[in-house]
Amino acid sequence: MNIPLSSYPRIVIIGGGFGGISLAKKLSKKEVQVVLLDKNNYHTFQPLLYQVSTGGLEPDSIAYPLRKVLIGYDNFYFRLAEVNEVYPDKKKISTNIGELTYDYLVVATGSETNFFGNTEIEKNAMSMKSIPQSLNLRSLILENFEQALLTDDYHERDALMNFVIVGGGPTGVELAGALAEIKKGVLPKDYPDLDTRRAQINILQGGDRLLDGFSDQASKKAEDFLEKLGVQVWKGVRVTGYDGKTVTTKTDLVFESATVVWAAGVKGAGIKGLDAEEVLAGGNRINVNEFNQVVGYPEIFAIGDIAYMVTEDNPRGHPMVAQPAIQQGKLLGENLANLIQYKPMKPFKYFDKGSMATVGRNKAVCDINGYRFQGIFAWFVWMFVHLFFLIGFRNRMVVFINWVYNYIKFDREARLIIRPFKRDYSQFKD
Numbered sequence: 001m002n003i004p005l006s007s008y009p010r011i012v013i014i015g016g017g018f019g020g021i022s023l024a025k026k027l028s029k030k031e032v033q034v035v036l037l038d039k040n041n042y043h044t045f046q047p048l049l050y051q052v053s054t055g056g057l058e059p060d061s062i063a064y065p066l067r068k069v070l071i072g073y074d075n076f077y078f079r080l081a082e083v084n085e086v087y088p089d090k091k092k093i094s095t096n097i098g099e100l101t102y103d104y105l106v107v108a109t110g111s112e113t114n115f116f117g118n119t120e121i122e123k124n125a126m127s128m129k130s131i132p133q134s135l136n137l138r139s140l141i142l143e144n145f146e147q148a149l150l151t152d153d154y155h156e157r158d159a160l161m162n163f164v165i166v167g168g169g170p171t172g173v174e175l176a177g178a179l180a181e182i183k184k185g186v187l188p189k190d191y192p193d194l195d196t197r198r199a200q201i202n203i204l205q206g207g208d209r210l211l212d213g214f215s216d217q218a219s220k221k222a223e224d225f226l227e228k229l230g231v232q233v234w235k236g237v238r239v240t241g242y243d244g245k246t247v248t249t250k251t252d253l254v255f256e257s258a259t260v261v262w263a264a265g266v267k268g269a270g271i272k273g274l275d276a277e278e279v280l281a282g283g284n285r286i287n288v289n290e291f292n293q294v295v296g297y298p299e300i301f302a303i304g305d306i307a308y309m310v311t312e313d314n315p316r317g318h319p320m321v322a323q324p325a326i327q328q329g330k331l332l333g334e335n336l337a338n339l340i341q342y343k344p345m346k347p348f349k350y351f352d353k354g355s356m357a358t359v360g361r362n363k364a365v366c367d368i369n370g371y372r373f374q375g376i377f378a379w380f381v382w383m384f385v386h387l388f389f390l391i392g393f394r395n396r397m398v399v400f401i402n403w404v405y406n407y408i409k410f411d412r413e414a415r416l417i418i419r420p421f422k423r424d425y426s427q428f429k430d
């Protein structure tokens with residue numbers, strides 16, 4: 001990998017997400033050599049992926065070059081590399097570009113879509129965990145409407161315009177709201193020769209409420225917002241299969257749909273070598289102690305989505321959202337410096353800043369520090385918070401300008417099929 005030897009201890013960070021970046025920044029003035037590895041050369045701001053999928057934002061505006069994060073820091077190295085395996089007894093990792101030894105290793109690999117072992121759904125449904133996947137979804141949505149124009153079969157046309165979102169968490173709710181706004185504001189103008197009123201947006205939730213983890217008030221209001229936008233909310237409906245054409249559920253409900261988005265769960269993006277029974281917790285996350293140290297491996301740490309830390313306040317681990325990753329990254333920066341100087345480490349204490357989700361223009365729900373509010377004020381708070389946490393001044397400017405433009409013009413100009421998604425439509429023919 002051409003990383004020079006150093007008299008400083010080498011800290012290897014796998015993953016330049018929220019956790020990895022916070023940690024790297026915190027280590028910038030410490031006497032350590034830092035090697036950041038990521039399979040992409042950019043950081044992805046995942047909370048806005050759904051806006052890329054629905055043509056509201058260009059993908060570049062929610063990505064940030066990882067090399068730029070490290071500019072000006074001494075003893076920092078970035079390598080574009082996918083880590084394949086960790087060898088804890090040799091303090092070494094292997095990647096697609098070679099091997100590297102470490103003094104300390106930090107796993108910050110985040111999470112991936114969890115299909116709960118259903119390979120049929122995995123093969124046929126769309127995920128929204130990365131920019132390429134969001135671009136695939138954007139292309140598919142637009143291609144479906146182009147295809148709907150071409151068919152004489154009204155069953156096929158309905159299936160092409162029928163969207164099924166599985167999972168009523170923030171991702172599902174935000175995507176459903178954005179699709180409903182496209183249906184109302186964009187489709188009638190783009191496709192005047194298509195009866196786009198027949199387009200349907202369905203959101204399917206296994207449990208009996210949307211937005212698990214939010215207050216009842218927020219959950220009810222989000223449902224209310226969605227229904228007002230014309231989204232069909234189905235609760236207590238568990239999906240059992242999707243063959244690319246028909247969605248089957250545990251109830252009598254079936255849906256014919258060319259676009260099923262799976263937003264029903266995530267699991268830790270684990271790495272070979274750190275997969276022993278005692279290391280792994282439920283959901284493929286890695287068991288860590290209060291210092292984010294991987295159980296049984298004092299030189300290996302895990303932070304963010306991949307880390308499973310049981311505390312009194314969070315007996316089932318921390319929520320898989322950005323704040324635990326950011327806060328753990330920052331504290332681990334201090335703790336690693338302490339560890340190297342034989343000083344005691346501080347235990348992690350999560351400060352829950354609250355939850356928020358937007359359903360569309362002027363519609364959001366916020367539960368912050370005991371305050372619960374919904375509607376236009378919540379929507380402004382949602383926008384401000386997302387702009388604040390978005391990495392890069394240029395990105396903030398671009399996103400802000402896009403939002404103002406979309407708001408004034410009721411438009412989403414990034415509705416482009418730049419990289420077509422190859423979908424086999426033949427199964428809708430019979």
Ligand SMILES: Cc1cc2nc3c(=O)[nH]c(=O)nc-3n(C[C@H](O)[C@H](O)[C@H](O)COP(=O)(O)OP(=O)(O)OC[C@H]3O[C@@H](n4cnc5c(N)ncnc54)[C@H](O)[C@@H]3O)c2cc1C
Binds near residue numbers: 081109305320321325
């Ligand atoms: C659609 C969507 C919407 C979301 N909305 C919100 C929201 O509104 N608010 C909120 O707080 N959270 C939200 N989240 C969750 C939030 O994005 C995650 O909790 C957060 O990104 C976790 O940070 P992390 O550092 O653990 O991992 P990530 O940010 O996922 O970063 C992991 C990094 O590791 C890299 N990587 C993974 N495996 C390897 C490997 N083997 N080798 C090299 N590199 C690797 C990846 O490329 C990635 O850059 C959302 C997530 C999604 C998918």
